[in-house]
Amino acid sequence: MSGKGPDLRVNIGPLGLKNPVLTASGTFGYGREFAPLVDLNRLGGVVVKGLSLRPRAGNPPPRIVETPCGMLNAIGLANMGLEAFLKQELPWLQQFDTAVIVNIYGHSIQEYGEMAAGLKGAEGVSAIEVNISCPNVAAGGMTFGTDPDISARVTEQVLEKGDKPVMVKLSPNVTDIRTVARAVERAGAHMLSLINTLTGMAVDIETRRPKLAHISGGLSGPAIRPVALHMVHQVVGAVQIPVVGVGGIMDHRDALEFLIAGARAVQVGTAHFVHPRSALDIVEGLERFCLERGIARVDDLVGTLLCP
Amino acid sequence: MIEQDLKIAFNRRVAARTFLMGIWSPEMAGLSGPGQFVMIRVGPGMDPLLRRPFSIAGVEGKEIFLVLYQVVGRGTALLSQVREGDRLSVLGPLGRGFDGSTAGSDPLLIGGGVGIAPLLFLYRSLGGKGVTFMAGFGTGPDVVPVQEMGLEKGDIDLSTDDGAVGHKGMVTDLLEARLAERAGDVSTIFACGPPPMLRRVADLAFPRNIPFQVSLETAMACGVGACQGCVVKTSGKTVAYYRACREGPVFDARDVDWRSL
Numbered sequence: 056m057s058g059k060g061p062d063l064r065v066n067i068g069p070l071g072l073k074n075p076v077l078t079a080s081g082t083f084g085y086g087r088e089f090a091p092l093v094d095l096n097r098l099g100g101v102v103v104k105g106l107s108l109r110p111r112a113g114n115p116p117p118r119i120v121e122t123p124c125g126m127l128n129a130i131g132l133a134n135m136g137l138e139a140f141l142k143q144e145l146p147w148l149q150q151f152d153t154a155v156i157v158n159i160y161g162h163s164i165q166e167y168g169e170m171a172a173g174l175k176g177a178e179g180v181s182a183i184e185v186n187i188s189c190p191n192v193a194a195g196g197m198t199f200g201t202d203p204d205i206s207a208r209v210t211e212q213v214l215e216k217g218d219k220p221v222m223v224k225l226s227p228n229v230t231d232i233r234t235v236a237r238a239v240e241r242a243g244a245h246m247l248s249l250i251n252t253l254t255g256m257a258v259d260i261e262t263r264r265p266k267l268a269h270i271s272g273g274l275s276g277p278a279i280r281p282v283a284l285h286m287v288h289q290v291v292g293a294v295q296i297p298v299v300g301v302g303g304i305m306d307h308r309d310a311l312e313f314l315i316a317g318a319r320a321v322q323v324g325t326a327h328f329v330h331p332r333s334a335l336d337i338v339e340g341l342e343r344f345c346l347e348r349g350i351a352r353v354d355d356l357v358g359t360l361l362c363p
Numbered sequence: 364m365i366e367q368d369l370k371i372a373f374n375r376r377v378a379a380r381t382f383l384m385g386i387w388s389p390e391m392a393g394l395s396g397p398g399q400f401v402m403i404r405v406g407p408g409m410d411p412l413l414r415r416p417f418s419i420a421g422v423e424g425k426e427i428f429l430v431l432y433q434v435v436g437r438g439t440a441l442l443s444q445v446r447e448g449d450r451l452s453v454l455g456p457l458g459r460g461f462d463g464s465t466a467g468s469d470p471l472l473i474g475g476g477v478g479i480a481p482l483l484f485l486y487r488s489l490g491g492k493g494v495t496f497m498a499g500f501g502t503g504p505d506v507v508p509v510q511e512m513g514l515e516k517g518d519i520d521l522s523t524d525d526g527a528v529g530h531k532g533m534v535t536d537l538l539e540a541r542l543a544e545r546a547g548d549v550s551t552i553f554a555c556g557p558p559p560m561l562r563r564v565a566d567l568a569f570p571r572n573i574p575f576q577v578s579l580e581t582a583m584a585c586g587v588g589a590c591q592g593c594v595v596k597t598s599g600k601t602v603a604y605y606r607a608c609r610e611g612p613v614f615d616a617r618d619v620d621w622r623s624l
Contacts (some may be wrong), residue, residue: 066552084588084589086592091364091588092365092366092454104591112601112602112606116581116595116596116604117582118591118593118594119582119584119592119593120582121582123410125412128590130592133591133604163601170387177586276409276412306458325412327589328412328414328584328585328586332366
């Protein structure tokens with residue numbers, strides 16, 4: 056430990072981070088968009104906007120709508136594609152001393168494998184985060200992440216074809232998130248992140264149209280935090296692999312709730328739209344919290360929840 | 364692009380549901396160009412959650428920038444309660460603004476409602492002389508007194524739906540009449556307003572090959588190009604989108620798909 060401050064370093068399975076605060080995929084672009092406002096060197100890591108094998112234009116607008124204490128989005132996984140990312144964005148990101156976690160998705164199990172293979176040997180990629188909350192073309196558009204067996208097969212494919220530590224991002228839109236968590240763990244995932252957005256919708260009562268062109272979208276923001284926290288707590292009790300907490304974290308107090316409930320790290324997402332410096336503020340807030348209470352290592356807080 | 368907690372210099376009602384806010388920030392005032400916007404956090408709580416985008420309506424002195432807004436929902440209602448001396452978190456200036464360098468000798472500015480906000484800034488940056496400025500409003504009490512923004516009453520051709528002030532009808536009627544009179548004179552059209560008005564402007568500008576820059580309003584979350592929430596469909600043959608916050612909010616009108624607006 057350097058200096059007198061608390062030790063913020065955490066290990067999430069094979070992935071070592073300088074602090075437990077990551078940016079959530081889709082809310083921080085490729086890092087570049089926020090770099091004028093945030094020193095990326097001070098973040099635990101950047102999880103980049105979800106990538107697919109080929110570029111994708113995404114859904115027609117309107118793609119977002121505000122809801123009470125949250126927002127719905129149906130971006131449609133718009134992205135530049137893996138190749139462009141490796142050429143244009145990754146080299147730029149490598150200048151920073153922060154973990155780069157590449158979020159990937161596919162339209163078939165095979166495509167997930169191709170994505171993992173495409174990232175094999177990619178310098179400066181610390182881990183892969185696998186988005187299983189997208190439609191499985193072969194299963195009529197049902198999301199991969201709602202089926203434990205298919206989630207496990209996606210995980211196996213990414214592990215088999217790639218060479219990076221694998222974090223699987225779980226969907227909350229299931230009956231029991233522990234079932235998928237256990238299946239993915241058995242398949243060999245190194246880490247889990249949860250939760251992805253909760254599916255929701257909103258209607259314009261004047262036009263009687265859905266407020267999103269896609270009709271439904273993913274709910275994020277502080278509105279979903281209690282749900283996310285509960286699911287993290289459930290999953291931490293159901294698996295051995297480390298869990299990263301995501302969902303409506305706005306400040307360091309929110310982050311602490313997740314750490315105490317057993318998450319080894321957190322991802323900060325929608326908060327960036329409210330305060331671009333949210334992730335960094337949370338790093339500083341955690342440091343202050345530990346300092347004020349004489350906690351030597353932030354890791355000492357993980358899983359310290361006292362249940363009656 | 365900066366994010367700061369800024370002090371409100373004034374926030375006053377200038378028309379029925381329209382307010383003019385002045386915000387202290389020499390940095391922001393210095394960086395801002397016509398057509399650019401800011402994202403303002405309208406309150407300290409979690410609901411409403413997201414920042415609201417506002418066109419920059421001008422710069423006063425070197426220290427204050429202006430925001431002209433209409434109260435349309437909860438966010439703007441909260442904003443209207445803000446008092447002199449209060450502080451608000453502002454992110455900006457953002458986006459690509461108007462390209463005044465191609466305005467030519469006879470630029471024409473046309474705005475609907477608070478859509479005049481970025482045009483007021485543009486008008487002053489173009490120097491005013493030789494610039495035609497047309498603005499349409501709903502009814503008399505909706506008309507924004509442009510003298511508040513350093514313009515003269517005579518600088519602007521007005522229309523209202525009910526004829527309470529200026530021409531009775533659409534502001535695009537004024538444009539149509541002007542073009543019928545001497546179309547060749549208009550070097551560039553700069554427009555901002557509700558989509559039906561903009562479509563009418565496009566219908567008039569395109570057949571005459573008049574260069575046309577349009578500022579488009581969309582729902583936004585991040586304002587910096589990360590979330591891809593604010594997109595506008597491009598006019599290209601393959602499906603593609605521009606981010607209004609980065610590639611816009613001002614577009615060359617030929618680059619966007621008008622049928623999708």
